[in-house]
Amino acid sequence: MNGIEERLTDLIYAILLGERSWRDFLAEIERATPGGMGAMFYQGADGSCSILHNSAPEKALAEYVDYYTHRNPWMERAMAAQSRQSMPAHRLVPHDELLRTEFHDGFLRPLGLDTAAGLLLDARRSGTATLTIMAPLGQSALIEAWSQTFNRISAHLHRAMAWCRRGSGLGALAELPAVLSQSLDLGVMIVGADRKILPVSPAAQLSDRVWQAVRQSPFGTVGLVDQAADDCLGEMLSRNHAGRKLAEFRTAQATITMVRIGRDELSELLLGPCVMLVVDPGLHGLDLEQKRDRLRLAHDLTAAEGRVLGGLLQGFNLRQIAEAAGLSHETVRTQQKALFVKTGVNSQTQLVNLAHGHPRQNRNEPGR
Numbered sequence: 357m358n359g360i361e362e363r364l365t366d367l368i369y370a371i372l373l374g375e376r377s378w379r380d381f382l383a384e385i386e387r388a389t390p391g392g393m394g395a396m397f398y399q400g401a402d403g404s405c406s407i408l409h410n411s412a413p414e415k416a417l418a419e420y421v422d423y424y425t426h427r428n429p430w431m432e433r434a435m436a437a438q439s440r441q442s443m444p445a446h447r448l449v450p451h452d453e454l455l456r457t458e459f460h461d462g463f464l465r466p467l468g469l470d471t472a473a474g475l476l477l478d479a480r481r482s483g484t485a486t487l488t489i490m491a492p493l494g495q496s497a498l499i500e501a502w503s504q505t506f507n508r509i510s511a512h513l514h515r516a517m518a519w520c521r522r523g524s525g526l527g528a529l530a531e532l533p534a535v536l537s538q539s540l541d542l543g544v545m546i547v548g549a550d551r552k553i554l555p556v557s558p559a560a561q562l563s564d565r566v567w568q569a570v571r572q573s574p575f576g577t578v579g580l581v582d583q584a585a586d587d588c589l590g591e592m593l594s595r596n597h598a599g600r601k602l603a604e605f606r607t608a609q610a611t612i613t614m615v616r617i618g619r620d621e622l623s624e625l626l627l628g629p630c631v632m633l634v635v636d637p638g639l640h641g642l643d644l645e646q647k648r649d650r651l652r653l654a655h656d657l658t659a660a661e662g663r664v665l666g667g668l669l670q671g672f673n674l675r676q677i678a679e680a681a682g683l684s685h686e687t688v689r690t691q692q693k694a695l696f697v698k699t700g701v702n703s704q705t706q707l708v709n710l711a712h713g714h715p716r717q718n719r720n721e722p723g724r
Contacts, residue, residue: 360385360388372519394489396409396485398484399483401483404595408624428459433449442507468492469491471499472491520622542636543634544633545578549627551589580607612633614633661698668707674689695707
């Protein structure tokens with residue numbers, strides 16, 4: 357344990373500067389604990405559990421999250437005490453009592469662990485975070501020493517917790533919503549596990565067309581108007597979500613892309629996951645003239661092709677467009693063919709669908 361306190365303190369501030377990681381911090385603890393396992397646990401008030409670790413077997417961790425998190429007598433006693441002081445596990449739960457628990461037989465013993473020291477890092481109504489070192493049988497003296505070390509560095513650790521809660525934990529990603537929202541006609545926001553928009557998202561810059569696809573309650577929570585998309589958002593914001601990290605929905609209001617993005621390790625543990633929502637209204641909500649102009653710019657249409665496009669969007673047929681322009685039917689038909697090639701459609705129906713923001717159908721429909 358010689359010099360461990362100084363090394364851990366240095367690591368905490370190196371982590372805040374982005375030079376090291378919390379996994380490095382746990383690895384330093386494990387190096388000083390033969391056969392031990394260090395971890396940071398987050399226990400949500402809703403029963404969810406997240407673990408930051410280095411080398412614990414994935415099967416054992418999955419069993420802990422799914423089952424043993426609610427059968428851990430150490431955690432139960434520690435939460436009841438709500439003490440900011442670290443203490444060895446055998447002071448919370450006498451060893452002979454621990455030996456009679458399902459937690460010991462099913463989780464600790466298969467891993468060769470028997471005792472532990474922990475420190476309450478953060479306690480909120482939404483959940484608690486703890487730092488723990490678990491060790492094999494016969495390491496009670498070492499665990500006592502760890503408990504004292506945790507208490508001596510607790511001020512630095514609590515300072516780190518406060519820093520994580522104030523920040524987004526997203527690094528350079530935090531700048532992305534503002535950049536995309538300003539440079540493109542998109543609504544981009546990052547939504548946290550509580551369904552609230554993170555401060556890095558420029559909500560005030562979102563257009564009315566974006567808010568046709570996104571709803572926000574008086575309490576600041578975000579939902580999507582389309583129910584299937586909203587259900588998917590809820591799943592992706594779940595702490596224990598192991599499914600897809602990317603989803604896209606074409607709704608009546610917009611095309612919505614969701615990306616589950618990672619924070620730094622400790623912020624993810626404390627604050628939970630977050631999802632970047634990219635809401636592209638496309639041509640939804642625009643009048644016919646605006647839709648024509650958008651398509652002209654997007655597909656580099658000539659003035660003649662734009663004239664044909666405008667006529668078709670107003671419901672005119674080729675003969676009517678030709679008469680209005682003083683051109684032959686064949687000339688306008690040639691312009692329509694060029695229009696179809698540039699926009700990637702094969703019929704007037706597909707072109708109108710494209711203009712109204714509907715997904716393209718197959719290209720086998722006959723043209724008119």
